[in-house]
Amino acid sequence: MPRPASVDATLELLAGENYLAGRPLATAVFLALSLGKPLLLEGEAGVGKTELAKVLARALDAELIRLQCYEGLDIASAAYEWNVARQMLEIRLAEAGHEADRAKLLAGLYSRDMLIERPLLRALTQPRPPLLLIDELDRADEPFEAFLLEILAEWQLSVPELGTIRAAHPPIAIITSNRTREIHDALKRRCLYAWVDYPDAPRELEIVRRKAPGAGERLATQVVAFVQRARHLDLFKAPGVAETIDWTNALVALDTMSLDPQSVADTLGVLLKYQDDIAQFEGGAARAILDELHAEGILEPRP
Ligand SMILES: Nc1ncnc2c1ncn2[C@@H]1O[C@H](COP(=O)(O)OP(=O)(O)O)[C@@H](O)[C@H]1O
Ligand SMILES: [Mg+2]
Incomplete structure (x- = not known):
């Protein structure tokens, strides 16, 4: 699959895989592909960072090589x-x-055949450019970032006993961070950057249409309006797009045609994953949002 020739083509490419990006994000993706630079995506959990990398790999027919970061991740697990x-x-x-x-x-x-390749080295040695996803880099220890610099800047890796291994076909690199800590400036300088936000209501509705096709238009609109408002509250963990989709599917499975206090109360655990947040909703927040939706005509007037 050739790389997209414009921002519009990038938007279409992603939409073809049911990923709906805003124009700034599509521009960042287009530029990362055109300039051959890594793309650093930051944003709250559940806004579609990991999904973007997966979808892009599929759309470009590139092998997805994923390095999931965690505390204590070392070179032996990450590189070789x-x-x-x-x-x-x-x-x-x-x-x-x-x-x-x-x-x-x-x-x-x-020698080379004594090396066991881990994701980073594998990403440098493929016959076709793969998509390298370095996921949740903020979870790795800070020294690990220093190690990544050479790879991301030069597409090469120095193995002390062997020498430098240089990629003949550099990967498309996407790095994500949930921003539990700041990524170092040195690494940021080598990347293009995009802040990924929650989708606005029209885009989230279109995502729900595509990913929860069993839901009627009325329910989908109500769910999205509800979730969008819920995100404005002071929550321990605001619902991500995955929760919107899951909640819609849950409501469909329960034969819910339209939101009401009971159906919301029964399914809060699909939307919220922390007891304090659920308690806040049970204690009146859910009711307040439903009242707003009534007032705005998104929910039918109460009988
Ligand atoms: N823009 C989008 N278009 C389509 N689906 C999306 C979009 N953003 C998020 N999603 C959905 O939300 C889910 C969670 O996104 P994910 O990539 O895991 O979030 P993050 O990595 O930012 O925490 C994805 O599996 C996908 O189904
Ligand atoms: Mg993720």
Whole structure:
């Protein structure tokens, strides 16, 4: 699949995979592809950062190589590891063999085929440019970012015992952060940046139409209006787009045609994942939002 030729083509490419991006985000994606630069996506959980990378890989028919970051992630898990078991075997063979073979065997101990490739190295060694997703980088320890700099700036990786491995076909790189801490300036400088926000109501409605097609237009509109308002409250964890979709599907499964206090109360656990948030909704917040929707004519007037 050729890379899109314009921002509009990028929007269409993503929409073709049911990903609805705003123009600024599509522009960032288009530029990242055109300039061959990594794209750093920041935003709250559930706004579609990971999904964008997956969808883009699918749309471009690129292999998705995903590095999920976590506390304690090290180079051995992220980039490469020496195959110690094979090295030991070679050493044993060398010990048993003739003097002449010995030098050759030992010289091969730190060769390319003794390396076990982890996601970062694999992303540099593919015959076609893959899509490298470095997901939730804010979870990794800060020194790990320093290690990433060389890869993201030069598309190469230095292995002390072996030398520098340079990508013949650099990956398309997408880095995400939920912003539990700041990503370093040095890394930001090497990336294009996009802040991913929750979709506005019309876009979220279109997402629900595509991802929860079982819902009628009326219910979908009500759900989106409700969730959009819920996000303005002071919540421990505001509902993401995934929650909107899940909630819609849950309501459909319960044969709900239209929101009412009972159906909302019964399904709050699909929308909210923290007891304090659920308590706030049970304590009046849900009612207040429903009242607003009535006042605005999004919900039918009460009988
Ligand atoms: N713009 C979008 N278009 C279509 N679906 C979206 C969009 N944004 C989010 N979603 C849906 O929301 C879900 C959660 O998004 P995800 O990428 O996991 O969020 P994040 O990585 O930002 O936490 C996705 O699986 C997808 O179904
Ligand atoms: Mg994610």
